[in-house]
Amino acid sequence: MTMALITYKEAVRQAMQEEMRRDENVFLLGEDVGVYGGAFGVSLGMLEEFGEERVRDTPISEGVIAGAAAGAAVTGLRPIAEIMFSDFITIAMDSLVNQAAKMRYMFGGKAKVPMVLRMPGGSGTGAAAQHSQSLEAWLVHVPGLKVVMPSTPYDVKGLLKTAIRDDNPVVFIETKTVYNKKGEVPEEDYVIPFGAADVKRIGRDVTVLATGVMVHRSLEAAEILAKEGIDVEVIDPRTLVPFDKETLVKSVIKTGKLIIVHEACKRGGFGGEVAAEVMESEAFDYLDAPIKRVAGKNIPIPYCMELEKSAVPQVDDIVNAVREIV
Amino acid sequence: MATELLMPKLGMTMEEGTIVTWFKKVGDSVAEGEILLEILTDKVNMEVEAPAAGQVLAIIAAEGDIVEVNKPIAYIGQPGEKVESHAAQILKTEEQHTAQVAATAAPVQSAEGIGGKVKASPAAKRIAREEEIDLHAVSPSGPGGRIIAVDVTNYKASPLAQKIAQDKGVDLAEVAGTGIGGKIVKADVESAVAKLGSKTKGARKPLAGMRKVIADHMADAWAAPHVTHNMEVDMSGMVELRKKLIPGIEKRTGVKPSYNDLIIKVVAKALREYQQVINARLHSDGLEICDEVNVGMAVALPNGLVVPVIKNADTLSIEEITKRAKELAMQAKEGKLLPDEMSGGTFTVTNLGMYGIDTFTPIVNAPEVCILGVGQLQDKVVAKDGEMIIQPRMSLSLSFDHRAVDGAQAAEFLRRIKELLEDYLQLI
Numbered sequence: 001m002t003m004a005l006i007t008y009k010e011a012v013r014q015a016m017q018e019e020m021r022r023d024e025n026v027f028l029l030g031e032d033v034g035v036y037g038g039a040f041g042v043s044l045g046m047l048e049e050f051g052e053e054r055v056r057d058t059p060i061s062e063g064v065i066a067g068a069a070a071g072a073a074v075t076g077l078r079p080i081a082e083i084m085f086s087d088f089i090t091i092a093m094d095s096l097v098n099q100a101a102k103m104r105y106m107f108g109g110k111a112k113v114p115m116v117l118r119m120p121g122g123s124g125t126g127a128a129a130q131h132s133q134s135l136e137a138w139l140v141h142v143p144g145l146k147v148v149m150p151s152t153p154y155d156v157k158g159l160l161k162t163a164i165r166d167d168n169p170v171v172f173i174e175t176k177t178v179y180n181k182k183g184e185v186p187e188e189d190y191v192i193p194f195g196a197a198d199v200k201r202i203g204r205d206v207t208v209l210a211t212g213v214m215v216h217r218s219l220e221a222a223e224i225l226a227k228e229g230i231d232v233e234v235i236d237p238r239t240l241v242p243f244d245k246e247t248l249v250k251s252v253i254k255t256g257k258l259i260i261v262h263e264a265c266k267r268g269g270f271g272g273e274v275a276a277e278v279m280e281s282e283a284f285d286y287l288d289a290p291i292k293r294v295a296g297k298n299i300p301i302p303y304c305m306e307l308e309k310s311a312v313p314q315v316d317d318i319v320n321a322v323r324e325i326v
Numbered sequence: 327m328a329t330e331l332l333m334p335k336l337g338m339t340m341e342e343g344t345i346v347t348w349f350k351k352v353g354d355s356v357a358e359g360e361i362l363l364e365i366l367t368d369k370v371n372m373e374v375e376a377p378a379a380g381q382v383l384a385i386i387a388a389e390g391d392i393v394e395v396n397k398p399i400a401y402i403g404q405p406g407e408k409v410e411s412h413a414a415q416i417l418k419t420e421e422q423h424t425a426q427v428a429a430t431a432a433p434v435q436s437a438e439g440i441g442g443k444v445k446a447s448p449a450a451k452r453i454a455r456e457e458e459i460d461l462h463a464v465s466p467s468g469p470g471g472r473i474i475a476v477d478v479t480n481y482k483a484s485p486l487a488q489k490i491a492q493d494k495g496v497d498l499a500e501v502a503g504t505g506i507g508g509k510i511v512k513a514d515v516e517s518a519v520a521k522l523g524s525k526t527k528g529a530r531k532p533l534a535g536m537r538k539v540i541a542d543h544m545a546d547a548w549a550a551p552h553v554t555h556n557m558e559v560d561m562s563g564m565v566e567l568r569k570k571l572i573p574g575i576e577k578r579t580g581v582k583p584s585y586n587d588l589i590i591k592v593v594a595k596a597l598r599e600y601q602q603v604i605n606a607r608l609h610s611d612g613l614e615i616c617d618e619v620n621v622g623m624a625v626a627l628p629n630g631l632v633v634p635v636i637k638n639a640d641t642l643s644i645e646e647i648t649k650r651a652k653e654l655a656m657q658a659k660e661g662k663l664l665p666d667e668m669s670g671g672t673f674t675v676t677n678l679g680m681y682g683i684d685t686f687t688p689i690v691n692a693p694e695v696c697i698l699g700v701g702q703l704q705d706k707v708v709a710k711d712g713e714m715i716i717q718p719r720m721s722l723s724l725s726f727d728h729r730a731v732d733g734a735q736a737a738e739f740l741r742r743i744k745e746l747l748e749d750y751l752q753l754i
Contacts, residue, residue: 256449256475288449288475289468324469 002187009042009179011153012118015160016043016080018189020050023078026164027054030065030082030118039084040120040179066092066117070100070169073115078164085131086121086173089139100169101144112167116160120176121149122212122263123308129300132308134212134264139171140240140273146170146194147240151215153183155238158192165191175212195242199251203233206326207251209274210236210261214313218261221318230326240270248274249283256288259321263312266295289325294318328403329378333387335395336367337665342394343367344535345387355381356402363399366535370668371661378402384409392534446473453478483510490515495531536630547692550608550727554687554699555736559744561703561718564588567750575645583648585720586623586677589700590647592746594619594639595753597673600739605672607693608730614693622671622691623651625658632658633691635671644753679703685721695730698743699723 006014020026027050028043034057037044047055058065062083069081083089089096096117103111123132139147148163148170150156156174163170200215201222210218215236222232233251237244252258258278260271271293278284278291296312333343344366350356356376363374380402387399401409444461446454450473454461461473464481468474482503483491487510491501494515501518503510533541568583576582597605597619607614619640622633634654636647657663674691679702688699701721708717722743726736746752 256447284448285452286449288447 003184004187005182006153006185007180007182008153008156008175009040011157011183011185012042012160012174013044013046014185015157015164017046017049019080019161019164020046020054023164025076026078026080027056027072028080028082029056029058029068031058031060031084033057033082038082040176042174042179043082062088062091063095066095066100069115069117070095070103070113073100073113073169074103074111078114080116080118080164083117083119085127086119086135087130087133089117089119089135089171092117096139096145096169096171097142101142104168105144113169114164114167116163116166116170116172118160118172118174120179121173122175122177123296123301123312124177124213126303126305126308128303132301134173134262134296136171136173136211136240137264137268137270137273140270144169145241147173148194148238149173149175149211149240150238151175151178151210151212151236153181153185155192155198155236157185158190159194159238161189162191162194166194173212177213178216181216192238194239195244196239197235197237197244197247199233199247200236201232201234203231203255205231205233205255206257206259206322207233207235207248207255208259208261208318208322209248210234211240211270212263214261214263214318217313217315218318220315221322224315224319225322228323230322232322237274243274243277245277245281248278249281252278252281252283253286256286257325258283258287259292259294259318259325261294261313261318261321263296265298266293267298269293269295271295292321292325294321328383328401328407328409329380330398331362331374331377331400331402332396333365333393333399334372334374336370336372340367340395342392345389345391345393345399346371348385348389350376350382352382352385355379366661368536368539368665370663370665376402381405383407392532444473445471446478447475449475450478457482481509483515484512486512487515490519494519536627536632540630543692544689547689550690550692551729552687552690552725553728553733553736554723554725555733555740556685557722557724557740557744559720559722559747560708561585561720561747563748563750565703565718571644575648579645579649579652581648581652583644584651585679585703586675586700587644587648587651589677589698589747590621590623590636590639590651590675591642591644591753592743593673593675593698594621594636594642594647595746596739596742597621598640599742600735603731603735604696604726604739606695606730607672608695608727609693613695613730616672618670618672620670620672622668622674622694623654624674624676625655627658627661632663632668633671633674634658634663634667635669637670673697675700679720685723687723688725690725690727692727695727696736696739697725699725 016028032039033043034047034055065081069079072079083092100113100115103113121134136147136149139145146168148159150159163172201219208218218234222234225232233255235248235251260274262269262271275291294313294317299311301311302308346364346366348363350362356362358376358379360376361373362376365372365374383401383403385400387393393399446461453475459478459481464473464477466473467477490512496515496518501510501514504514505511572582602615605616605619607616618638620635620637621639622635624631624633636650671694673694674697676688676697677700678686679700682702684701686699688697690697703718703720705716706719707714724736724740
């Protein structure tokens with residue numbers, strides 16, 4: 001397999017381009033995705049290749065974006081809709097939650113809603129409280145939605161292709177702080193199935209389950225801890241819905257200890273769900289310490305970049321959490 | 327300051343040594359260079375000299391102990407001198423240990439939580455349930471006085487009991503504890519050890535010294551894909567040759583040439599001819615074609631097996647091979663082979679003929695690529711020119727590492743050995 005070293009952002013773009021070349025029903029819509037090339041430059045050059053019909057700039061209305069995408073999907077197209085910041089999902093919620101997520105079920109399987117709602121999430125850019133949130137827990141809560149949260153260029157490309165080929169609405173949360181992170185990606189076509197976690201680092205002493213940028217921070221923390229003789233296993237679930245419980249349970253049975261790391265606020269966060277899944281599983285009898293969550297503080301993300309940092313987990317926070325329970 | 331005597335590293339591959347005999351005891355005085363003890367390394371017994379003159383202040387490793395290389399085994403110094411603290415630590419008498427164990431037997435900290443419940447992790451509770459241990463008696467070491475898994479595993483036996491059980495190969499799960507709260511103490515393990523002797527179930531002894539080397543080496547060698555070719559040889563010529571050679575060689579050297587010596591001579595000649603294919607060693611980074619023809623001969627000992635090597639065997643006469651083979655076999659039996667005399671082999675001959683074995687499948691002595699198994703010599707009826715005749719015959723089994731040698735190449739080599747054995751004039 002030939003591998004190319006490309007950024008996360010390029011991997012997203014390649015996935016969209018390759019799928020649009022493969023299937024003429026696939027198209028992209030969103031604010032500034034065409035002429036401007038996307039707020040983060042993700043769709044740069046796509047308007048030139050696919051034209052205005054298939055790369056559509058929309059009005060500044062997330063309600064329209066999600067509604068149009070759901071409508072297009074149910075009538076036979078395969079839209080990729082971009083929400084400029086995941087924070088704006090609030091405006092798209094009705095179309096997404098009450099329409100897109102429900103149609104296939106309520107029409108007895110006669111309607112399909114093959115749409116992908118892409119959105120960059122997370123903090124770290126100094127964009128303040130309305131442009132920095134991690135709202136995946138809201139979406140995970142809605143039956144009928146699949147929720148994907150890739151952390152590396154390889155994962156994002158393979159998972160986005162799977163999302164586009166899926167006949168159900170998929171919320172695809174991109175991690176904006178890793179848009180420029182490079183990684184090896186096969187040049188050949190490949191897809192990554194939903195519901196398959198990836199063990200990013202094999203370890204013996206403690207399991208760290210992390211999402212998004214926290215995967216990278218956990219791996220960094222693992223290297224620091226390795227010098228102290230603590231062997232950390234890092235698992236990236238990659239898709240929150242469906243969730244690969246089996247890989248996690250197997251790991252916890254091995255290590256007896258679990259730390260869940262996410263950027264979103266701890267209260268009501270996805271970590272609580274993961275912890276409960278483990279407690280209900282056969283891994284319970286192997287737990288040798290309380291499950292720990294390392295997550296964002298229960299506050300709006302501050303604008304000041306120093307304060308912003310202290311509101312979400314950093315490498316040191318993960319290192320300390322591991323030291324406390326190992 | 328006292329001089330530390332370390333377990334010497336006597337070979338590139340030596341990682342640990344076994345103390346065989348101490349010739350001195352604590353309190354004895356020794357001269358520098360005096361033989362202090364004998365150790366068993368990878369297959370050889372070696373004598374170790376005192377590194378300094380003085381009095382033996384402490385002996386840390388007892389006879390039979392296996393010690394890592396460069397770890398202290400004794401201290402020599404002036405009478406009354408104190409040995410270093412870490413040595414002193416190890417030197418604590420069993421009585422001290424026992425006292426310590428007794429002191430820690432009572433829980434130092436209680437894991438008692440609200441309402442008399444015990445604070446323990448789910449894993450600790452599972453182990454306690456499986457092992458039927460009362461968690462109230464276990465000392466917690468987890469945060470906030472929580473009993474964690476390791477506390478329960480440690481609880482079952484005192485540290486001293488654990489150590490003895492490990493040394494003597496006793497399974498703690500089968501030992502009943504008589505200590506506080508059913509704890510397994512030293513006496514429990516010792517009585518279990520005593521019982522083991524009368525039970526049919528054998529006591530486990532750790533693979534050590536030569537046995538361990540053989541075990542590791544065999545497991546490594548087995549990784550090679552093995553194939554064995556078998557061929558029967560007419561030994562009439564060899565019987566005749568040996569008869570002719572015995573008087574002269576015995577007169578000059580005091581020893582008689584054996585069939586094995588003749589076979590080594592033949593093999594060495596064939597190896598020179600097939601040097602490019604057979605006289606080789608396979609390493610992870612490639613096949614080494616060896617210039618020297620060094621033939622190893624497997625020598626069985628009561629406690630294992632060694633393979634001393636006859637170096638440059640192709641340049642030696644039958645008489646020289648006979649002499650060298652006898653010397654090496656004698657040294658092997660006395661455990662006096664030097665590491666150098668057991669390394670550098672490019673091929674091995676292993677002979678089970680004296681046990682009445684006809685044919686077998688030897689394991690290649692890695693990194694060598696071939697080994698020749700020699701079966702028993704016996705008279706057999708064979709058909710020759712339409713007639714039944716009686717002939718002394720012998721089976722040869724050539725095992726080879728199929729990664730390095732092809733079946734046809736090995737067959738050709740074996741056929742050449744047969745040819746040489748059946749027509750000894752070609753040896754001249």
